Amino acid sequence: MAVATPGTAHRFAQVDVFTEHVLLGNALAVVFDADGLSEQRMQAIARWTNLSETCFLLAPTDARADYRVRIFTPDRELPFAGHPTLGSCHAWLEAGGRPRGAEVIQQCGVGLVRVRRDGKRLAFAAPPLKRSGEADAATRAHVARGLRVDESELVAVQWVDNGPGWVAALLRDAQAVLAIEPDYAAMRPLEIGVVGAHAQVSECAFEVRAFIxxxxxxxxxVTGSLNAGLAQWLIGAGLAPPRYVASQGTRLGRAGRVHVERLGDDxxxxxxxxxxxxxEARF
Incomplete structure (x- = not known):
């Protein structure tokens, strides 16, 4: 393997997303001014940070966008992901970025994503689902094996893929979600989201887990893309109210809070x- 020498200095930030308190959300690395980095270099940096995602901010190629982002996991690039969208926008704004309009327009692999400022929170408009609808019997059985549950425990299994490939399982309640001990070998190659309602709604209406x-x-x-797909499914099917908060990360010692709201068609x-x-980091 070739040894790479330190390269150009880049502004660098690490952001905790879906939380107001550090260490309780989902971490994200953000590399600024990344236009000079090759795709191979970006992937190497993402492997090095070893976070679920590392984002690279670039000049937009679409005149309607305020900035462009490329999103990498340690082993591949994603066309879209939710916590990188919010984390990148937060870092861009904090570094002095100024949107051209009332909303921030992010360019990424799925096209243009709108981000609005809602008080102290940021929110993105969920992109259209690339794949939706009820999963077939074979996929349903695959999900049950991966989650180590009987198929009878799956209230519904639905495709909610907006880029990363999510298939989602609705369980009877939040406690059933928290009790899952997945079989990752049996789960491959699916990426499975699981959701269940809390019996007594206080702050959070649903518990969510995401298995990759x-x-x-x-x-x-804490997973923005999964929660976006879940919201489009659950609200559209009348299984969730038009505005709610979901909890995620509980089993991992996190306290992620995802705020969902349907406004018109969005x-x-x-x-x-x-x-x-x-x-500053030298990549």
Whole structure:
């Protein structure tokens, strides 16, 4: 393997997303001014940070966008992801970025994504689903094996894919979601989201978990893209109110809070973000 020498200095930030309190959300690395980095270099940096996602901010190629982002996991690029969208926007604004209009327009692999400021929170407009509808019998059985549950425990299984490939399972309640001990080998190659309602709604209406067997940390702490797909399904089917908060990351010692709201034809997915690290990195 060739040894790479330190390269150009880049502004760098590490952000905790879907939380107001550091260490309780989902961490994200953000590399600024990344236009000179090759795709191979970006992937190497994402492997090095070893976070669920690392984002690279570039000049937009679409005149309607305020900035462009490329999103990498440690092993591949994603066309879209939710916590990188909010975390990148937070870092861009905090570094002095100024949107051209009332909303921030992010360019990424799925096209243009709108981000609005909702008080201290940011929220993105959920992109259209690339794949939706009820999963077939074979997929349903695959999901049950991966989650180590009997098929009878799956209230519904639905495709909610907006880029990363999510298939989602609705369980009877939040406690059933928290009790899952997944079989990641049996789950492959599916990426499975699980949701269940809390019996007594106080702050949070739903509990969510996200299983990604291809990653080194195969349970994602808090997942914007999954929550976006879940919201489009659950609200559209009348299984969730038009405005609610979901909890995610409980089993991992996190306290992620995802704020969902349908306004007209748009489903907005939002949360707080806090910067934990700010400085310079030589890549």
């Amino acid at each position: 067997p291809g990653l080194g940390s195969p349970e994602d702490p 489903v907005w997915v939002g949360g707080h973000a806090v910067t934990c690290v700010r400085g």
